[in-house]
Amino acid sequence: MSSPLNVPLPDFMQDEEIVLFNDSVSRWIDDNAPPEKMAEFIAKSSVPRDLWNRAGEAGLLNLSMPEEWGGMGGDYRHEVVLMEQLGWKGADHFGISLHNAIVAPYVLHYGTDEQKARWLPRLATGELVGAIAMTEPGAGSDLQGVKTTAVKKGDHYVLNGSKTFITNGQLANFIIVVAKTDPSEGAKGISLIGLETDGAAGFERGRNLHKIGMEANDTSELFFNDVQVPLENVIGGAEGRGFYHLMEQLPQERLNIAVQGVAAAERGYRETLAYVRERKAFGKAVIEFQNTQFKMAEIKTKLTAARVFVNHCIGLHLKGQLDAATASMAKYWCTDIQGEVIDEMLQLFGGYGYMTEYPIAQLYKDARVQRIYGGTNEIMKLLIARSL
Numbered sequence: 101m102s103s104p105l106n107v108p109l110p111d112f113m114q115d116e117e118i119v120l121f122n123d124s125v126s127r128w129i130d131d132n133a134p135p136e137k138m139a140e141f142i143a144k145s146s147v148p149r150d151l152w153n154r155a156g157e158a159g160l161l162n163l164s165m166p167e168e169w170g171g172m173g174g175d176y177r178h179e180v181v182l183m184e185q186l187g188w189k190g191a192d193h194f195g196i197s198l199h200n201a202i203v204a205p206y207v208l209h210y211g212t213d214e215q216k217a218r219w220l221p222r223l224a225t226g227e228l229v230g231a232i233a234m235t236e237p238g239a240g241s242d243l244q245g246v247k248t249t250a251v252k253k254g255d256h257y258v259l260n261g262s263k264t265f266i267t268n269g270q271l272a273n274f275i276i277v278v279a280k281t282d283p284s285e286g287a288k289g290i291s292l293i294g295l296e297t298d299g300a301a302g303f304e305r306g307r308n309l310h311k312i313g314m315e316a317n318d319t320s321e322l323f324f325n326d327v328q329v330p331l332e333n334v335i336g337g338a339e340g341r342g343f344y345h346l347m348e349q350l351p352q353e354r355l356n357i358a359v360q361g362v363a364a365a366e367r368g369y370r371e372t373l374a375y376v377r378e379r380k381a382f383g384k385a386v387i388e389f390q391n392t393q394f395k396m397a398e399i400k401t402k403l404t405a406a407r408v409f410v411n412h413c414i415g416l417h418l419k420g421q422l423d424a425a426t427a428s429m430a431k432y433w434c435t436d437i438q439g440e441v442i443d444e445m446l447q448l449f450g451g452y453g454y455m456t457e458y459p460i461a462q463l464y465k466d467a468r469v470q471r472i473y474g475g476t477n478e479i480m481k482l483l484i485a486r487s488l
Contacts, residue, residue, distance in 0.1 A: 103184070103188075103366055103407065104188070104366045104367065104369050104370035104373075105366055105369065105400065105403055105404055105407055107404055107407045107408065107411075110411045110414070110415060112177060112414075112415055112418060113177060113180070113181075113411075115177075118177055118178070118181065121174075121178060121181055122181045122185065125160070125181055125182055125185045126185050126189070128155075128158050128160065129185055129186065129189045129191050130189070132151060132154055132155075133147075133151070133186075133189070133191040133194060134189075135189075135190055135459075138190055138191055138193065138316065141193060141194075141316035142193065142315045142316045142462075144316070145308050145310070145315050145316065145318065146270055146271065146308065146316060146317075146318040147193065147194050147195075147271075147316055147317075147318075149229075149271055151194065152196075152199075152226040152229050152271070153225075153226040154226075155196055155226060156224060156225040156226030156227075157225075157226075159172050160182060160196065160200075161196065161199065161200060161223060161224050161225070161226055162200060162204050162220060162223055162224035163178040163179055163182060163200055164176055164178055164179050164200065164201065164204075164205075165204055165208055165220055165223075165224065166208070169208070169216045169217065169220035169221060169224075170220050170221030170222075170223075170224040170225070171204075171220060171224050172224070175418065176201070176352075176414070176417055176418055177414075177418065179197065179200055179201040179356075180359055180414055182196065182197060182200070183197050183201075183356060183359045183360050183363060184359065184363040186360075186363070187359075187360055187362075187363025187364045187366070187367060188363055188366060188367050188370075189367075190367060190459060190462070190463075192314075192360060192363070192364060192466070193314055193315065193316035193317040193466075194316070194317070195267050195268040195317050195318075197356060197360070198230070198231070198232075198267050198268060199223065199229060199230040199231075199268065201352060201353075201356050202230075202232060202349070202352070202353050202356065203223070203230030203231065203232055203274070203276060204220060204223050204230060205349060205352065206232070206276055206292060206335060206345060206349060207219050207220055207223075207276075207294070207335070208220065209345075209348075209349070210292070210335050210336040210341070210345050211294075211335055211336060212332075212336065212337045214332065215294065215332075215333075215335065215337075219274060219294065222274075223274065228273055228274040228296070229268055229271050229272045229273055229274065230268065230272060230274050230275075230276075231266055231267060231268040231269055231272035231274070231275045231276070232266075232275070232276045232278070233248075233263040233266050233275050233276065233277045233278060233322055234246070234263070234278045234346070235263060235264055235265045235266070236248065236261070236262060236263055236264060237262065237264050243278065243290070243343065243346060244286060244287050244290070244343065246261075246278055246279065246280060246290065247261055247280070248260065248261025248262070248263065248277065248278065248279045248280065248324065249261060249279055249280045249281075249283060250277070250279040250280070250281050250291060250293050250329065250334075251281075252281070252331065255330065255331055256328045256329055256330050256331060257279075257281070257293060257328070257329045257330075257331065257333075257334070258326055258327070258328060258329075259277065259279060259293065259295070259302075259324040259326075259327040259328075259329055260324055260325065260326060260327075261279065261324050262321065262322065262323050262324065263277070263321070263322040263324075264306075264309075264320075264321045264322075265309070265319055265473070266319065266320050266321070266322050267317060267318075267319055267473075268317075268318060269305060269308075269318055269319055269320025269321070269322055270305060270308050270318035270320050271318055272297070273296060273297045273298050274294065274295070274296055274297070275294075275295045275297060275322070276292050276293070276294055276295075276335065277292070277293045277294075277295050277324070278290060278292060278342060278346065279291060279292075279293050279342075281334070281339040281340065282339065282340065285340065287343040287344075288340050288343070289339075289340060290340070290342040290343040290346075291334050291335070291339045291340060291341065291342040292334070292335035292336075292341075292342040292345055292346075293329055293333055293334055293335070294329075294333045294334075294335055295327070295329055295333065300327055300328075300329075301326075301327065301328070302324065302325040302326045302327040302328070303322075303323070303324060303325075303327050304322070304323040304325065305320050305321070305322060305323075306320055306321025306322065306323060307320070307321065308320055309321065311469070312465050312468065313462070313464075313465030313466040313467070313468055313469055314465075314466050314469060347424070350424070350427070350474075350475070351417070351422050351423070351424050351426075351427035351428075352417065352422075352427075353474050354427040354428060354430065354431035354474050354475065354480070355410075355413055355414070355417055355422065355427050355430055355431070356474075357431050357434075357435060357470060357473070357474045358410050358413065358427075358430035358431050358433075358434040358435065359410055359414070360470070361406075361434045361435045361437075361438040361467070361470050362403065362406050362407055362410050362434050362437075362438065364438060364442075364463055364466060364467065365403055365406070365437065365438040365441055365442055365463075365467075366403060366407070367459070367463065368441070368442045368445050368459075368460055368463045369399060369400065369403055369441070369445070371445075371458075371459050371460055371463075372396070372399075372445040372448055372449070372460065373387075373396065375448070375449055375452075375460075376392050376396070376448055386448065392448060395444055395447075395448060396448075398444075399441045399444060399445060402437050402440070402441055403437070403441060405437075406433070406434045406437045406438075409430065409433070409434070410430060410434060413426060413427065413430045423487075424483060425483060425484050425486070425487035428475075428480040428481075428483040428484050429480070429484055431474060431475070431477070431480050432471075432477040432480035432481060432484075435467075435470035435471045435477065436471065436477060438467050438470055439467045439468065439470070439471060442460070442463050442464050442467050443464065445460055446460050446461070446463075446464050
């Protein structure tokens with residue numbers, strides 16, 4: 101399946117291997133996470149744990165990690181294919197892209213060779229499911245305000261604190277925890293600690309948080325009560341680099357959100373176009389009304405501009421040229437457009453758009469969080485303003 105807009109693929113996405121991979125991902129989703137299954141997962145507020153194992157067996161975990169560390173040896177294009185296919189098929193509640201394109205890169209880029217050998221192969225098979233614990237009840241977009249601490253004591257750290265809104269939080273058993281190893285040093289006192297949760301005394305999961313969208317993507321509170329973590333689990337083997345690592349990796353996270361937002365909105369466009377062609381009102385198809393034509397023309401134009409911009413940003417990122425300001429533009433603008441056009445499309449469904457059996461209703465609910473996580477869109481504008 102290609103983009104519902106039929107926007108020509110950029111050159112870097114036309115390699116035969118990428119096209120074949122796109123087809124294989126499409127088939128895997130059809131077999132493992134079709135709409136009827138996703139409806140079950142939404143009802144249960146989580147995907148089943150064995151879906152991660154099946155993804156690992158299919159080679160969909162750690163797509164862009166090197167083969168020497170158990171990965172698939174791909175690059176960011178493979179992650180894009182996966183994110184887009186999940187979005188186009190309505191399977192984007194599965195938190196695989198956070199695992200692949202947010203958690204694993206921290207280990208690859210900053211981990212010691214021992215850490216890479218210990219964690220990356222197990223993240224590739226699905227033995228480990230990844231999450232990153234940044235947000236706290238009192239610290240969201242302001243990462244310097246985290247209160248969780250990791251205090252050195254002998255041959256280990258003692259981890260104390262709490263996190264909230266953690267994606268994959270119910271199922272993850274490898275969590276990168278953002279913690280203060282030296283609270284007196286501000287940003288320079290933040291470190292990233294790799295925690296394997298299986299058998300970790302003092303680690304507790306709170307409830308699976310109930311949300312107004314993305315219901316099958318488990319989101320949790322996490323609690324650390326004197327959790328002992330080996331000293332060798334500080335990412336990179338040295339304290340005080342966590343904030344800088346976060347700042348370096350956040351552009352990719354924000355681009356991920358833009359990619360996912362455009363893909364979801366494109367799915368909405370496809371669903372809406374099919375509906376207005378079929379639905380009759382006053383003796384003719386809804387698409388025959390000039391208002392519908394104008395609305396769909398506006399939506400297609402906005403989504404085409406968003407698609408072209410996202411593809412441009414992907415190209416920059418592949419060349420190592422995507423800066424924080426441009427990534428922030430992509431995240432804020434594409435998610436704003438996503439919310440705007442999905443709202444317009446739901447209106448074209450009339451009362452049926454408000455019924456959860458129609459995909460547009462789920463798309464409407466799912467879109468709202470896009471402007472919040474990964475740094476609120478207001479924070480994105482602040483970051484862009486700094487580049488003026």
